[in-house]
Amino acid sequence: MTRTITAAVLDSCGGHARPYGTNMPFRLAQATLDDPLPGELLIRIDAAGLCHSDLSVVNGDRPRPMPMVIGHEASGIVEVLGSPDDAEFAVGDRVVLSFLPACGECVRCRSGEGYMCPNGAAANGEGRLLRGGVRLHEDGVDVHHHLGASAFATHAVVDRRSAVKVDADIPSEIAALFGCAVLTGVGAVMNSAALRPGESLVLYGLGGVGLAALLGAVAAGATPILAIDPSPQKRALAESQGAVAADPADAQAVLAALMPGGADVVVETVGKAVVLGEAYRSARRGGRIVTVGLPNPAERLDIPAVSLVAEGKALIGSYMGSSIPSRDIPRYIALWRAGRLPVEMLLTSVGPMSELNSLLDALADGRAIRQIIRPWPAQVL
Incomplete structure (x- = not known):
């Protein structure tokens, strides 16, 4: 039928x-x-x-x-x-x-x-x-x-x-x-990065997934938070949630002043290999870089291979925010009802x-x- x-x-x-x-x-x-x-x-x-x-x-x-x-x-x-x-x-x-x-x-x-x-x-x-x-x-x-x-x-x-x-x-x-937006963004912070309260975070991109990741980082207790996006309107939204916001052109200077040595966690949501490369460099020694963006399959990431060992960095791919929908959607809805998301x-x-x-x-x-x-x-x- x-x-x-x-x-x-x-x-x-x-x-x-x-x-x-x-x-x-x-x-x-x-x-x-x-x-x-x-x-x-x-x-x-x-x-x-x-x-x-x-x-x-x-x-x-x-x-x-x-x-x-x-x-x-x-x-x-x-x-x-x-x-x-x-x-x-x-x-x-x-x-x-x-x-x-x-x-x-x-x-x-x-x-x-x-x-x-x-x-x-x-x-x-x-x-x-x-x-x-x-x-x-x-x-x-x-x-x-x-x-x-x-x-x-x-x-x-x-x-x-x-x-x-x-x-x-x-x-x-x-x-x-x-x-999608909440499941992927919040999941990238809470599941893939396993962010702990008090850890610093840098976020590249403030689209739907990126802003959801920001909300997840605030709910998880990240501090400080640096949000990077070319849109003044989106940066204003990030600042309304307590983040420091920067245009990409100013991001490295702001990062150096706010988080000397780099961030504990960096989340990239833009979906461009060049941005992921910058996100990788923004993490401290031993930092965790989570990418949820979807670049064109032809793009390639160029990073110093030795840095994975010598700097102890972890580069983590996050599909669907490493989420189990039947478990995480109710959890995130509960946070929304509580006013935390x-x-x-x-x-x-x-x-x-x-x-x-x-x-x-x-x-x-x-x-x-x-x-x-x-x-x-x-x-x-």
Whole structure:
């Protein structure tokens, strides 16, 4: 059985000229969506965030099979259970989607590292769901899934392991943020870096993930914090949370005065190899450098190999904030409820899916942090 949905379809990866608002890489289309298989859920998408990972598919930095419905940071309501006897989910539950469906059976999953699940990563790379194949189609042509979610649509079918049940009273636009920006940014600080109270931190990049990392660092007790970004508006947000903020041109001078010898922890969220190289140099001897940015695969990092031993530095890659969504999303929501993780500051705008192409320009220009898309007309929500 299938249903007709509205979805933002991307037909090609890369090759889209700016401005996106004029050249329209996304087109709104009527697609068909299959019912969920056992172990899957059909979700009515209420809110979806626009992330740099989405932009990276549009501009070709992250090649993916086409056509595709992208979008991976979202919240919604369970409408159909693939397994009617599912004990964890019920029709009407509010869920947050996560962008790696861990299989729960491989060595990485059994070792508590579901964010490194090779089966989930393979499914994401191939644009299919974890249980195989696609559920999206247009005029008889298969449409690929993005990171197991494909959230720029009125509905999505996802693996049950891609969904985390949350309280119904959380506003949908807030709930969506926990699926990527908060999960990745806060997780990079609390999980990957294992930041301890009183440690110093330098943060490169103040987009959605970067500002979430800043909130996580404040909640974890980092001091002092230096936040680096070219945007005066974003630096002002960082300063409102108690950080010292600097333009990239002034960053090394400010760092030398604030943290002689370098920082205990450095987090890089920009996704550029040259910035990661600077982040590496900003760490003290024995410091930890965590990178969550996604550079173009052609970029290469050049660091003195001897420094890893001679300076005792640790360079740590952080995918999904080294998070277990079913564990960490509830934890971070609890911090938000306690007032210790004010994720509302990440929200730039909330608007209809018809504005998606123009919103890409604001993201690419660095004018936006998190723009939330509502696939449904406001009067229907």
